[in-house]
Amino acid sequence: MSLSNAARVLVIEDDAAIRRVLKTNLVRHGFQVRSADTGVEGLHEFRHWHPDVLLLDLGLPDMDGIDLIREIRSHTNTPIVVLSVRGGERDKVAALDLGADDYLTKPFGVNELLARIRVALRHAARPTCGSTAVFEAGDLKVNVERRSVEVAGQEVHLTPTEYDLLGAFIRNPDKVLTDRMLLREVWGPEYGSEAHYLHVYVARLRKKIEADPQRPQHLLTEPGVGYRFVSEEI
């Protein structure tokens, strides 16, 4: 990968040690990297350097990472991967609801980090998934125009709500979707807190599209946050 078209990663992280490790790794894996240790500096860097993906620590010394996401999302769709050590999942959910694309819980492995950055970049590159006529992931095949689903060559019958839910997942492959996002997308904007509907439908969907619903390969639970539809091995 030549330097000119290498993806740009902006790291906003206040801890010097982790910043250095991230930078060394990302550079070695062919990314252009810049880093900032405060929100203000990070925002400045973001506006002038136009990174392709943003790695953002939620616990910044000068401002709340959540506010920074809100600020950035009001202008651009640049993928944001949130780094968080906070035990509470609430921050992650808030970040995702505001438009962050993914999150990594500290401590994390290097492979996991690289995979998340790649997924985020792929998202940004893909125009809209909805336009694809046929969506395939492993042995799952969805014909969007005909609203038909096949698992390992066998046609599976889905109810309209189940299909809408699956549709929401395949439009955002490999991305964490919070309960609220899914509820609004499938049930409508007035929904948001009726998570139990969602859990029931996800369980039904798993029974129909997963080979082993106890050990799902596609519809993964992100504990305390929501669900992620995995389209391939990441």
Place this chain on the structure above:
Amino acid sequence: MREIRAWLRSHRASGYVVALGLTSIVTGAIAAIEQVADVANISMLYLLAVMASAIFFGNGPAILASVAAFLAFNFFFIEPEYTFKVANEDEWLALGLLLATGAVAGQLAAALRNRAREAGRREKEAIVMYDVVRLMGEPDLHRSLTAIAERLRAELDLAVVAVAAGTEGPVRAQADTGDSEAIALAHEAQRLPEMIMGGGQAPTAASRARPGRWIRIVPPSVSPGPQRVRHDRVRVVPVNLGDQRVGSIVLVRAVGSPQFGEAEDRLLSAVAHQLGLYLERLRLHREATEAEVLRRTDELKTALLNAVSHDLRTPLSSIIASADSLLQQDVSWTEEERRDFARAIEEEAERLNRLIGNLLNLSRIQAGTLVPEKGWYDLGALVDEVLGRLRPVTSNHRVVVDMPEDLPAISLDYVEIDEVLSNLVENAVKYSPSASEIVIRASREKCFVRVEVADRGPGIPPEALPRLFDPFYRVRKEGPTPKGTGLGLAVARGLVEAHGGRIWVENREGGGARFVFTLPLHEPEDHPMEAAMGQP
């Protein structure tokens, strides 16, 4: 004076004797005056005797004095003299007037005397009550009860007063005159009360309180002999709160001292009532304190969890990411990169270790199990060592050390005070701009050494001053906050206080903060030998 009063009390008849004596004296005086002059109505002189008897001895002796005056005047001075006959009929009128005037004046004087005595008693009662209430202000329950017992004992002239609070495992306090028999009686009465104050009536808006009455409780099988002695001398006043017994006051009279009167009963009732309220107040206070402690503990736990989740995981993230990087199969790192990762692992592991050390120290401080292992050290050497170790940290600042030459050796736990000083110096570096001056100064005060670390940073916002040494407290402000757990100052305070010193912070004139701690110069007599050896 007290002896005279006691004598008068125990010899009621003496009042009458004195009344007669006074009458005789007046008779003599009249006879003497009659010798030199003829004074009309000289019989009125007898009123002096009547009034004096009334004032000093009350009603009865006053009446006796009036009658005696009537008879004496008749016998000695009315014609025919030395008989009770009266020659002149008019004289009867004069005698009758003398008797009537004497009786009325005597009554008035006696009433006055009673009122004065009653007022005196009430005043005494009020003073005792007031004293008792004040003694209840003492924070230590046992000392407060002892003081109350002693005050009652002295006031009521008793051999022993014991006050017990609580029914289960009561707190006992006792004041006594060293009369071992009386003490034994008091202890027995606490177990098996016989004369106990009962009943009584609380005051209402319309009526005043009535003290309880003495009720005799006869235990089933006790020989009658000593029992009589006991219930004569020993009284128990229960301390109630509502219907619940919360304690008792045991009183033992000295042999031969008078019985309790109404005033004493009233006083004891009131004291018992106040004591009940006092014990209740203490109980509520204790409960409130316990609740507060629980709340604080809870807060601390929450703060601890947050700190653990954030501050332990941050260094762990670097360690795991660095180790993971080194283990990557598909990347061949340069030697420098490898060293970088290894250094990150080492440094972050150190940071974790320090954090855990601080957490452990803090929990030891909070549990009260921190006992400094003291030895005699030179503070100057300690400061030098700390600064030497922190040189990499302080290299961007100008560090000024001002230690007096004549500083004596100080008894301290080297590791702990090293930590206090390190925490303060690291803080000063963290919170003040590069190239600014950090002053470390020690000075000898009268009985302690004062050590200060002063910086030229932004100082401490006034609202943060009282909480700065609380665990996990961080000053909220604009601009980047240096990383830290908020443990350093809490640990420093705990360590300094474990040494018997104090630590505080003040803002400097011209900007910056000054952290000051003191260490006592002399051991509080625990180790006189070591103290002697420590002197130069």
